[in-house]
Amino acid sequence: MAFTQELQVILFKPQGSIDLQGGKALSEQMAGVVPQAYQLWVIDLAEVNFMDSSGLVPLVKGLKAARQSGCRLVLCNVQAPVRLILELTQLDTVFEIFNTYQDIFTNVKDDSLMLAD
Template identity: 40%
Template sequence: MIEFAVETRDDGIGVVTPQGRLNMVSARRLKEILAELVGGGTHRIVVDLGETTFLDSSGLGALIGGLKSARQAGGDLRIARVSPAVMTVFELTNLDRVLRARDSVDGAFDD
């Protein structure tokens, strides 16, 4: 079972850290978490994938849905600390062009 660490930092950025396998079962919960953050006024979100060991198309769909919601609210969603195995999934689907991986959570919104 995957766990999610969720934090809203002092600078207003929401940080979500999926810990484990982000698959069809857990993607539903990620969608809910991202929707709750955006609905609660947190429009800049970083998904820290440093502790995510696996990602499938459902997980990608949840991330893209969160990206769309955040952007519609005037914010953005960024990914950080992506492992090589998970990065391969982004590259194979060309979603690495839509969700550019950042090296760190702290620097995800520095550009």
């Protein structure tokens, strides 16, 4: 008997700056989601124009929580100033980063987005 688990996408869209205050707000949003295996957590950074080192904390914590729960966390629409911070800290090699939200679904193999047992 085949069972297919459909993808459940959880979208986070922070705005403005992810600094101490903005990072706290993002952390609270992510903490409000009960992680379930096979979820895809998307952090859309299209409207984030600044991030400092304190803003990295919720991203890393979110990635850790997602992985521990069998979820996948990706970033998309990363603006140049934020990408620079990720590159300087070498976190651009830790996170999956997509140019657009649509790229998450078009540039990835279908079997990585849909899991069959």
